[in-house]
Amino acid sequence: MPISPGSGTSDPHYFSAQPEGPSRPQQVRWRLPDRLVLLWTDRGVFARGKVDRGTDLLARVMRLPEEGHILDLGAGYGPLGIVAALRSPKARVTLVEINQRAAALAEKNLALNGVRNAEVLVGEATQVLGTRKFDAVVTNPPLRAGKPEVLRLLRDAHERLRPGGSLWFVAQTKQGAKTLAREVAGFAPQVTLVEVEGGYRVYQASKPSSPSAYRLSPPAHDTSTIRYRYCALSLPTTTSPGPRE
Numbered sequence: 737m738p739i740s741p742g743s744g745t746s747d748p749h750y751f752s753a754q755p756e757g758p759s760r761p762q763q764v765r766w767r768l769p770d771r772l773v774l775l776w777t778d779r780g781v782f783a784r785g786k787v788d789r790g791t792d793l794l795a796r797v798m799r800l801p802e803e804g805h806i807l808d809l810g811a812g813y814g815p816l817g818i819v820a821a822l823r824s825p826k827a828r829v830t831l832v833e834i835n836q837r838a839a840a841l842a843e844k845n846l847a848l849n850g851v852r853n854a855e856v857l858v859g860e861a862t863q864v865l866g867t868r869k870f871d872a873v874v875t876n877p878p879l880r881a882g883k884p885e886v887l888r889l890l891r892d893a894h895e896r897l898r899p900g901g902s903l904w905f906v907a908q909t910k911q912g913a914k915t916l917a918r919e920v921a922g923f924a925p926q927v928t929l930v931e932v933e934g935g936y937r938v939y940q941a942s943k944p945s946s947p948s949a950y951r952l953s954p955p956a957h958d959t960s961t962i963r964y965r966y967c968a969l970s971l972p973t974t975t976s977p978g979p980r981e
């Protein structure tokens with residue numbers, strides 16, 4: 737089963753609205769512990785021919801609401817949004833993607849996997865999402881677009897969360913995952929390191945259920961016996977000792 741280590745880095749133009757070059761579709765089989773997902777991929781899209789390792793890790797550890805509205809931000813050909821829709825059949829899932837070729841593949845892949853509770857929006861996320869709010873957001877962000885752009889997208893995604901919602905994101909450690917998480921902690925009251933594996937880190941940035949929870953959040957500390965799981969990064973609005981990993 738093909739899983740690509742950092743495959744997205746092989747094509748610097750995967751986030752173009754209209755990728756150049758001829759199409760050459762290729763189907764991949766993505767095996768997760770709970771299901772097999774079939775995906776059409778193509779030239780000019782992220783992780784062509786192989787599901788990215790970071791995407792695979794995020795899909796394995798993310799915990800999503802059974803109902804409500806879930807966003808796959810920068811969906812590519814749709815792996816995360818499809819898994820979210822299949823695992824939470826009562827939820828509605830929106831996949832948003834700027835790359836038109838990838839978005840068309842995502843539409844095709846929804847049908848291929850029998851997904852009926854999802855939609856694909858094509859365009860720049862912050863523009864096409866309008867005023868939509870979400871109960872969870874999942875993303876393998878476009879690090880190649882640069883940190884300011886990634887932070888803009890993550891901040892917008894966090895602002896769209898309903899109280900109690902979570903933003904789940906993955907990044908490669910050598911591509912600055914720790915720094916990215918610290919920057920996210922600047923606008924998200926609680927950022928948790930959920931998993932570290934194969935050079936990737938998965939984080940969960942939660943929005944408290946009520947505004948008062950911003951002040952009532954517990955201090956940052958490792959709440960798990962597992963070394964890397966559930967380490968709060970920082971709580972800027974409390975007396976927390978600050979970021980730690």
Ligand SMILES: C[S@@+](CC[C@H](N)C(=O)[O-])C[C@H]1O[C@@H](n2cnc3c(N)ncnc32)[C@H](O)[C@@H]1O
Binds near residue numbers: 834
């Ligand atoms: C790292 S790839 C992840 C793709 C897919 N989620 C996966 O895991 O295979 C990031 C995706 O975000 C898309 N993207 C970049 N900037 C975007 C934006 N402003 N709005 C919507 N999508 C964007 C890129 O085209 C790319 O497909």
